[in-house]
Amino acid sequence: MNNCLFCKIIAGDIPSTKVYEDEKVYAFRDINPQAPTHVLVIPKQHVTGMSGIDEADDATLAACLRACKKVAELEGLTENGFRVVSNCGDHACQSVHHLHFHVLGGHQLTENMA
Numbered sequence: 001m002n003n004c005l006f007c008k009i010i011a012g013d014i015p016s017t018k019v020y021e022d023e024k025v026y027a028f029r030d031i032n033p034q035a036p037t038h039v040l041v042i043p044k045q046h047v048t049g050m051s052g053i054d055e056a057d058d059a060t061l062a063a064c065l066r067a068c069k070k071v072a073e074l075e076g077l078t079e080n081g082f083r084v085v086s087n088c089g090d091h092a093c094q095s096v097h098h099l100h101f102h103v104l105g106g107h108q109l110t111e112n113m114a
């Protein structure tokens, strides 16, 4: 966990552009955006990914989903729509092993999700 990139971002050891924060969640702009809005929502509690959510408090998991919606509102995405994605494991190309939700929007996203 000490070597986790996103834990370092939460701690402020690596700079990030904050979009939203509460007691359980931190949200910041992706360094390599795939859409006009591309925000990462992460729990402050270290959780390895979707396959590790049994380690996480229910309140933390709920806070992540609520934060995704909050980010969409803050970014003005709710009228036209947005997408929430969580990559898990090698086939999904997960590159950071701290649970995160990509919130994507701001233009027409493709139908193809796989």
Ligand code: 5GP
Pocket (backbone or CB within 6 Å): 005, 014, 016, 017, 028, 029, 030, 031, 032, 033, 040, 086, 087, 093, 094, 095, 096, 097
């Ligand atoms: P994954 O590929 O694991 O689903 O998503 C990891 C995301 O983290 C990628 O979209 C990548 O661009 C983003 N990312 C990796 N390193 C950094 C960083 O240092 N800062 C920020 N803001 N995003 C990062």
Ligand code: ZN
Pocket (backbone or CB within 6 Å): 001, 004, 005, 006, 007, 008, 046, 047, 097, 098
């Ligand atoms: Zn972590």
